[in-house]
Amino acid sequence: MSRPPLIGISARIYFPNTPVADLGGVFTRTLHYLEQSVAHWVLGGRALAVMIPAIESEGMIARSEMSLAEYASHLDGLVLQGGNDIAPESYGETPLRPEWSGDRIRDRYEIDLFETFVAAGKPVLGICRGCQLINVALGGTLYQDIPTQAPSSVRHLHLQQYDQQFHEMAIVPGTHLSALYPGVHTATINSIHHQAVKDLGRDLTVEARAQPDGLVEAIRWNGPSYVFGMQWHPEFMAQQVSHATQLDGSPVLSDFLSACLRRRG
Template identity: 85%
Template sequence: MSRPPLIGISARIYFPAAPVADIGGVFTRTLHYLEQSVAHWILGGRALAVMIPAIESQGMLARSEMSLAEYASQLDGLVLQGGNDIAPESYGETPLRPEWSGDRVRDRYEIDLFDAFVSAGKPVVGICRGCQLINVALGGTLYQDIPSQRPSEVQHLHVQQYDRQFHDAEILPGSGLARLYPGVERTTINSIHHQAVKDLGRDLVVEARSVPDGLVEAIRWRGPSLVFGMQWHPEFMAQDRHHPSQLDGRPILEEFLAACLRRRG
């Protein structure tokens, strides 16, 4: 049998915040980490998961010393996991509030990573922040804060409920998602974000919108390789079913891994 798909996953980044004396130990250092549920989602498709480290200004290496093209060459596909806000500077804006300043270091790293995999023709999937990153990498913009910039009766973020916050979404007819979920016009997805796609990036199409406010929930690239972003977290819904109508993320994972194997072949 051929080896299973080898999937790279972008790192989340923890930066130590002062004061750190009361935490101590490893938390006084910059950490790169992979959320377990994302890794298990990938492993559940009989693929291997590899976290790709970032390069930041205080590290031992310069960004020029790390070849992300080598990762793109050796790995079969890329998953951009969730995390901190995208920095407004990454799409030509300034933060409307200090707490929305985002993570510019991670943005640069993930945009470089995205470009390397797309240039190599390797499939890319983005989850939550990853969906927004795909849009920004292709020249799109974001709402820095949904409640203030796009008021809606839909609550896209509930801090206390976290991954148990759900709302309805519409799968657009004729889309790639409609092909993966035949007969499903409306579904239920989790929602853990206060930013969202505003202006679409180059050659991107919308595949799902939230109901009833119409906010973008899924995007797909019209280029030669598979690039798909979803605003929800399929890895959380794979662990527990809180709604009978919630979307099963397996078809999305299967499409992604099948594209990875085709590209390898």
């Protein structure tokens, strides 16, 4: 039997600061980590998950010494996981509020990853922040804060409810996403974000929108390789079903992994 798909997952980054740093030990260091639910979601598709560490100039080696092309050559696909806000500077803006300044270091690292995997023709899947990163990497922009810049009756972030915050989504007919869910026109998804796609990046198509506010929930690249981004978190919804109409993330994962195996072939 052929080996299972080997999937790279971008690292989330923890930067030490007070009062957390007062705990001492490992919390005084910059940490790269992989959220367990994302890893288990990928593993659930009978794939192997590998976290790709970030390298910045303040580390022990220079970014110029890191060959992302080697990662793209050996791995079958890339998953951009969720996490901190994208820095407005990454799409040509300045933060409207200090707390929306985002993570510029991670942005640079993931944009480099994205561009390298796309150049190698390897499939890329973005979750939440990963969806926004795909849009920004292709020249798009974001709403820095939905309630401020795109007021809506739909609540996209509830910190206390976190992954149990849900709303309705409409799948755009005739898209690849609609083919993965035949007969499904609307579905329930979770929502853990206050940023969202504003201006669409180059050669991207919207495949789903939130209901009833119309905010972008899924995008796909029209280029020569597989690139798909979704605003919701299928790895959280895979753990339990809270709504009868909750969208099953298995077709998305299977489609992505199938694309990885086709590209390997």
